[in-house]
Amino acid sequence: MLDHHQIAAATRIGMLTRERDTASACAEALRELGRALPLDAATLLEVDPITGTYVQIAGVGYDAEVSEALAAEFMSTPWYGNVLRSEVPPSISEDIEDVEQTEGSGERYRDGWFYAERMRPAGVRDAVTGALRHRGRLVGMITLSTDTPDAYDTDTRRLLASLLPALGVLADTTAHAGDLHDLPAEGGASLLVADEAIDVPGRDPAGVLRDAEFRRLARAFADSRGTRLRLLWPVGQDWYRVTLRRHTLGAAVVRQAVLVHEAPVPLPYGLSPRELEVLTRAATGQTNQAIAQALFLSPRTVHTHVEHLLRKTGAASRAEATALAVRDGLLRPTAADVERFVERTAERTQETTRRLKPVQ
Numbered sequence: 001m002l003d004h005h006q007i008a009a010a011t012r013i014g015m016l017t018r019e020r021d022t023a024s025a026c027a028e029a030l031r032e033l034g035r036a037l038p039l040d041a042a043t044l045l046e047v048d049p050i051t052g053t054y055v056q057i058a059g060v061g062y063d064a065e066v067s068e069a070l071a072a073e074f075m076s077t078p079w080y081g082n083v084l085r086s087e088v089p090p091s092i093s094e095d096i097e098d099v100e101q102t103e104g105s106g107e108r109y110r111d112g113w114f115y116a117e118r119m120r121p122a123g124v125r126d127a128v129t130g131a132l133r134h135r136g137r138l139v140g141m142i143t144l145s146t147d148t149p150d151a152y153d154t155d156t157r158r159l160l161a162s163l164l165p166a167l168g169v170l171a172d173t174t175a176h177a178g179d180l181h182d183l184p185a186e187g188g189a190s191l192l193v194a195d196e197a198i199d200v201p202g203r204d205p206a207g208v209l210r211d212a213e214f215r216r217l218a219r220a221f222a223d224s225r226g227t228r229l230r231l232l233w234p235v236g237q238d239w240y241r242v243t244l245r246r247h248t249l250g251a252a253v254v255r256q257a258v259l260v261h262e263a264p265v266p267l268p269y270g271l272s273p274r275e276l277e278v279l280t281r282a283a284t285g286q287t288n289q290a291i292a293q294a295l296f297l298s299p300r301t302v303h304t305h306v307e308h309l310l311r312k313t314g315a316a317s318r319a320e321a322t323a324l325a326v327r328d329g330l331l332r333p334t335a336a337d338v339e340r341f342v343e344r345t346a347e348r349t350q351e352t353t354r355r356l357k358p359v360q
């Protein structure tokens with residue numbers, strides 16, 4: 001039977017999953033666990049999505065470097081498999097009770113070399129380890145330890161098992177990447193870190209990332225000072241509205257990522273792909289003559305495309321059409337064009353401040 005302290009702690013840990021400051025939320029979660037379960041030390045680790053290694057987000061009595069080294073070594077043991085297979089986290093004292101026999105000799109954890117050489121010399125007499133998952137993915141691991149023998153009985157371990165889903169949200173480096181706010185609920189999304197694409201929970205992968213040219217554009221965006229870029233991009237015969245946005249990934253190892261969101265759309269205003277290309281180049285400041293040379297067209301043909309896109313967009317002039325293109329993301333830019341079109345938070349903030357400043 002749970003007491004009111006344990007119920008309160010479990011409730012508060014669940015509420016922490018809403019926090020955006022993951023590192024602080026994880027530290028607070030360990031403090032709440034200390035009120036609900038016996039522990040003298042604890043470590044909460046996330047899986048680095050790039051390296052696949054465990055990295056400590058928060059710890060009580062565990063140095064991060066030591067904790068990560070122990071996790072790496074523990075992964076090489078057969079007892080790590082017990083942790084991954086168990087619905088109820090195994091402990092040193094009860095690791096075989098409801099878990100398959102360890103491969104090989106069937107040796108119990110408390111009788112094995114890892115406990116004898118790593119845990120017992122540190123004063124650990126009982127410990128419990130749980131695998132953290134979110135949306136079906138392994139995202140982290142938690143270990144609680146104490147100098148009290150046989151502290152983690154079945155009821156205690158079941159209580160921890162009930163908290164693993166919430167702890168999994170806290171440990172998932174991509175948990176909040178699916179909170180796309182003003183972006184459409186439909187469509188694919190991925191996170192791009194360096195040149196590594198990472199899935200976003202609840203979203204199909206962004207298909208535009210299969211295009212090498214688009215990847216070059218995304219890398220140029222990552223290298224820019226921009227915070228957001230809206231554009232149009234073809235995938236096969238279809239066109240997509242694509243938004244690139246800066247995103248901070250991870251709590252223990254903080255990485256700067258690019259969030260790529262795509263949604264299928266017809267080309268706006270009935271523009272043709274060539275008209276969109278001409279409009280994009282016009283928005284960079286190129287003259288009709290320069291556009292003609294770049295696209296291997298005659299100046300007369302470019303002039304005709306400009307007339308058509310003005311009529312279709314309802315713009316009164318070339319300048320008005322290019323302003324519309326930048327404002328609404330009617331662009332199919334190259335990597336070299338990115339700096340011209342990215343939105344920058346500081347610039348928007350300054351513009352807002354100028355508009356709000358009272359007239360003297």
